[in-house]
Amino acid sequence: MIRVHVFVEGQTEETFVREVLSPHFLLRHIYLNPILVRTSATGKGGVVTYAKIKPQLDRKxxxxxxxxITTMFDFYRLPQDFPGKNSLPPTSDPLQKAAYIEQQMxxxxxxxQFLPNIIVYEFEGLLYSNPQAFxxxxxxxVVDQLHAEREVFPSPxxxxxxATTAPSKRILKWCPGYEKPxxxxxxxxxIGLDTIRQQCQHFDEWLTRLEAIR
Structure with a gap:
């Protein structure tokens, strides 16, 4: 059994890895182990600075x-000290920006054995793969509003x-009762993993890399 440790930002991502991704990969004899990043000696969750994250990645x-070892960190509000964050290529394509950060990491x-991954732009973006699930x-x-917003963009x-138009902010605008955890x-x-992969190219490329591990 191949082991893949997945460093995640929060409990929602931890659950997503365990309940959505893990069953898919176990069929391929790959075991995913979600690890909630530490922010202090006693605190967990959230990517505060790369300076706090790097020692954890190195150690593992x-x-x-x-x-x-891989990661599931949001590009949205990614700390400025992450490798490549201050030298992003002059492109408007968020997928290229995320790929550049990953290369630098x-x-x-x-x-x-380190295969970094950045979610574009954040976990909630994946939920726009099928707003009907809301x-x-x-x-x-609410569903109609989310559908309308999704149609404005090439992909989730x-x-x-x-600050007010990221996926999570849009969802909270229409769904004040939305609680991420x-x-x-x-x-x-x-929504299902297959639909998310069909809608989200960068996310699909990450899973494809993991599936190719031998």
């Missing part, structure tokens, strides 16, 4: 050299990272 690469960590929790009016991963992973489960 060294202590389990027979496994692979891989170079900085320097372990061949109907289990919210009314049709292109929904921008503005409660609704996020459940809605993702209802």
């Amino acid at each position: 690469c060294r202590e389990d050299s027979n496994s692979f 891989a170079q900085d960590i320097g372990f061949p 109907l289990a929790w919210f009314d049709q009016g 991963e292109h929904i921008n990272d503005g 409660l609704h996020g992973s459940l809605i993702a489960i209802d």
Whole structure:
């Protein structure tokens, strides 16, 4: 069984890895182990600075050299000290920007088994893969608004990272009762991994890389 340690920002992503991604990968004899990043000696969750994250990645690469290490960090509000954040290529394509950050992280960590991944722009963007899944929790009016917003963009991963227009901010605007730890992973489960992969190219490329591990 191949082991892949997945460093995640929060409990929602941890649940998503365990309940949505893990069953898919177990069929391929790949075991995913979600790890909630530490922000202090006692605190967990959230990417505060790269300076706090890098030692955790380094340590796991060294202590389990027979496994692979990856990440599930949001591009939205990614700390400025992340490798490549201050030298992004002059492009409006968020997928290229995320790929550049990943390349820079891989170079900085320097372990061949480290396969970084950045979510474009954030976890909630994946939920725009099928807004109809929100109907289990919210009314049709909410679903219609989310559908309308989704249609403005080429893909869920292109929904921008503005302070008031990022995917999570848009969802909260129409769904004031949305609670990420409660609704996020459940809605993702209802959408299904296949649909998310079809809608989200960068996310699909990450899973394809993991599936190719031998």
